Amino acid sequence: MNTTKVGIPRALFYYQYYPIWKTFFEELGVEIVLSDHTTKSIMDDGSKTCIDEACLPIKIFHGHVMSIKDKVDYLFIPRFTSVSKKEYVCPKFGGLPDMVRHTLKDLPPVIDTEVNLRKSGKNALKAAYEVGGFFTKDRNKIKRAYKKALESYREFREKVKKGVLPCDILDKKLRKVKKYDVPNLNIAVIGHGYNLYDRYANMNLLDKLIDMGATIITVDMVDGETIKKHVKVLPKRLFWNFGRKAVGSSLHFLERDDIDGIIYLMAFGCGIDAFISDLIERKIRRNKDIPFIVLNLDEHSGEAGMDTRLEAFIDMIRWRYGNEGNVSAYG
Ligand code: SF4
Numbered sequence: 001m002n003t004t005k006v007g008i009p010r011a012l013f014y015y016q017y018y019p020i021w022k023t024f025f026e027e028l029g030v031e032i033v034l035s036d037h038t039t040k041s042i043m044d045d046g047s048k049t050c051i052d053e054a055c056l057p058i059k060i061f062h063g064h065v066m067s068i069k070d071k072v073d074y075l076f077i078p079r080f081t082s083v084s085k086k087e088y089v090c091p092k093f094g095g096l097p098d099m100v101r102h103t104l105k106d107l108p109p110v111i112d113t114e115v116n117l118r119k120s121g122k123n124a125l126k127a128a129y130e131v132g133g134f135f136t137k138d139r140n141k142i143k144r145a146y147k148k149a150l151e152s153y154r155e156f157r158e159k160v161k162k163g164v165l166p167c168d169i170l171d172k173k174l175r176k177v178k179k180y181d182v183p184n185l186n187i188a189v190i191g192h193g194y195n196l197y198d199r200y201a202n203m204n205l206l207d208k209l210i211d212m213g214a215t216i217i218t219v220d221m222v223d224g225e226t227i228k229k230h231v232k233v234l235p236k237r238l239f240w241n242f243g244r245k246a247v248g249s250s251l252h253f254l255e256r257d258d259i260d261g262i263i264y265l266m267a268f269g270c271g272i273d274a275f276i277s278d279l280i281e282r283k284i285r286r287n288k289d290i291p292f293i294v295l296n297l298d299e300h301s302g303e304a305g306m307d308t309r310l311e312a313f314i315d316m317i318r319w320r321y322g323n324e325g326n327v328s329a330y331g
Helices: 014-027 040-049 056-071 096-103 123-132 139-161 166-170 205-211 224-231 241-255 271-287 303-322
Strands: 005-008 031-034 074-076 079-082 114-116 185-190 214-218 261-267 292-297
Touching (some): 005 014, 014 123, 040 056, 056 074, 079 096, 114 123, 185 205, 185 241, 185 303, 205 214, 205 303, 241 271, 261 271, 261 303, 271 292
Parallel strands (some): 005 074, 185 214, 185 261
16 A cells, blocks of 8 residues: 655754654654755755745745655645744745745645644644644544654754754764864854755855864754743843744853854845844844854855855954954954
8 A cells, every 4th residue: 555645845944843743744654755955956946936035945945845746645834823922933934835836836735734832832733633634534643643743852852952963863963073183162053943954055054163173052952941031131022933042042152151153144035034133243242252243145155155254253263262362253
């Protein structure tokens, strides 16, 4: 008997929630067809097809859908409205299934269940029943699959909080501890998971930093309670889930004595990044003389330009420690 195949694009919330989706579908006996890692052709296809106004990650998502749509019985493109109480994710997530349907032709049926946890986390189970209902009428089976999926997610989160990069966990990549002839630097990197962990989209930014002798600390490694404590200093509650995480983590990084530099990685065309990066930059400049840089990604970004900026940033930090503490922290 042929098993039903569900296509999952390796993009956007894949980097955050794939452990849940994988366990859930597998427990229901559904075969997952995951698109490959982002490549030039996936990015080019997405950029050519998607509307110009979309941000880079949304364009990449379209490229991933194109690469698997003819190989599956269903496409899994949930409509994410909110993943946390009283907060929203970006509206592009909410409109994603419609955008894909209107942009791409000859799609298999799309599982576009809404995930909206703004009022209550219990809505996650409701969404699970709806998704599971595509494959079985047995609600107990769906509930069991959902519980197992949550366990997988908890394990994933524990590893990330201990400092393992989500992309390494998802790719089952074991990093050997290398010895460098320069002192280690702790570099905090702020950005959406799909920008930080998609190696092609960010031109291997994290690996390059690690090769320069840096230990990476990302927003995802910061505990939820720590974030909550730090965002309390803001006069107004932040509306966006990512914005709250990014600002709370940045304030936490500023408080720590072991962070040597902060990088904000943003995607061209992202309104939330434009606003949040500015807020964070102002907080940093007002509170601490710590090196900070904003790096922008778009489909035309040249790798040489990215390398030069990264090398200059790391060199500047080392120079400041070495002999010229008066070198500007912001270039
Ligand atoms: S948050 Fe920004 S980068 Fe992410 S989908 Fe929305 S506009 Fe794009």
